Amino acid sequence: MATRFPLERFAQVETPFYYYDLDVLRLTLDTVVREAAKHDFVVHYAVKANANPRLLNEIRQAGLGIDCVSGGEVRCALEHGFDAKKIVFAGVGKSDWEIDLALDADIECLNVESIPEMEVINERAMAKGRVADICLRVNPNVDAHTHQYITTGMEENKFGIGLWEVEAACRRAEELPCINLVGFHFHIGSQITDMSAFQVLCTRVNELLRWAEEHKINLSVVNVGGGLGVDYEHPDEMPLPDFADYFSTFARHLELRSGQQVHFELGRSIVAQCGSLVTKVLYVKKGQKKQFAVVDAGMNDLIRPALYHAYHKIENISSALPVEKYDVVGPVCESSDCFGKEIQLPAVSRGDLIALRSAGAYGETMASRYNLRKFAQGVYSD
Ligand code: LLP
Secondary structure, three states: OOOOOOHHHHOOOOOOEEEEOHHHHHHHHHHHHHHHHOOOOEEEEEHHHOOOHHHHHHHHHOOOEEEEOOHHHHHHHHHOOOOHHHEEEOOOOOOHHHHHHHHHHOOOEEEEOOHHHHHHHHHHHHHOOOOEEEEEEEEOOOOOOOOHHHEOOOOOOOOOEEHHHHHHHHHHHHHOOOEEEEEEEOOOEOOEOOHHHHHHHHHHHHHHHHHHHHOOOOOOEEEOOOOEOOOOOOOOOOOOOOHHHHHHHHHHHOOOOOOOEEEEEEOHHHHHHHEEEEEEEEEEEEOOOOEEEEEOOOOOOOOHHHHHOOOOOEEEOOOOOOEEEEEEEOOOOOOOOEEEEEEEEEOOOOOOEEEEOOOOOOOHHHOOOHHHOOOOEEEEOO
């Protein structure tokens, strides 16, 4: 399913804007739901990837739960009608008010990242006369072979409880009266396209499940996080990640005990391909060695290229002229405000619309007002 850009409509809209193809999103959601159901897997959407209300509405209607990493995200999930019992809350630094919010809303589960955090949750739950359901986030020390900034499951990363500390954390959970340990949580990183990383994760998870069984620790939830990658090179040819292969990797390799349910937290794979950042060419600036297409979107609208050297396919959706080479740059006063170098585009003129593809995940949510620029608005295919 290729995204078609309605150029006549775009002529009326102020640029830059995020364009969301809701057909792509719906097809993605149908596929995730169908493939997960084959194995009785539960999927939570990682709202950090995109919290746009129109998208959240579709995601809630598809029946997904929601994975949050801040009080703001928990509040957003509640405000957008997600059932509190489908909200999970992770994060290495939860403030007291965030813990209170989660307890008051009686969410499904807090994913706990350290023993001191567990103790604070216990205290605050006790003050409210409640018992908090928690998963222990375990750092499995698995290399996800992805960008260093989005690798989370290695010992040197700040996330989760080290393997060496799992036993102490389980014992502490048993001692604390207002903590109910329901499972283990893992997340090894993001934009992972090689299923062997997930296979290694399964091996680590199996070792821990075996250990827990031997120590009579009852676990009902095995949360393996998110991380499934998308094809940034081919947004139209490959709009859907291979959810079937992804889920069946876990189905084949996990050794579950009876009553254990597998949870996933998918962000990027659900929303990346439905979104494009659409921007207008302000000027074509010819240098001696190269030419620049200066566009009206900047790194504040989509920071991934500047921050991670991430690739987003760039298309000139207004022109069918023979191609030329451009550096596509934004107006922000930073040299890193560049979306791509030496990009072949149909010859560009002032006023052409440029689409930065696969920008539905970690685009809008990571936008800032740097240089006191405006936030780009959303435009929807329907
Ligand atoms: N669960 C946890 C605990 C996470 O930390 C994350 C993402 C996810 C789930 C969702 O992962 P996904 O399925 O989207 O890969 N801003 C970066 C990505 C940061 C990911 C942070 N954690 C980027 O633009 O590439």
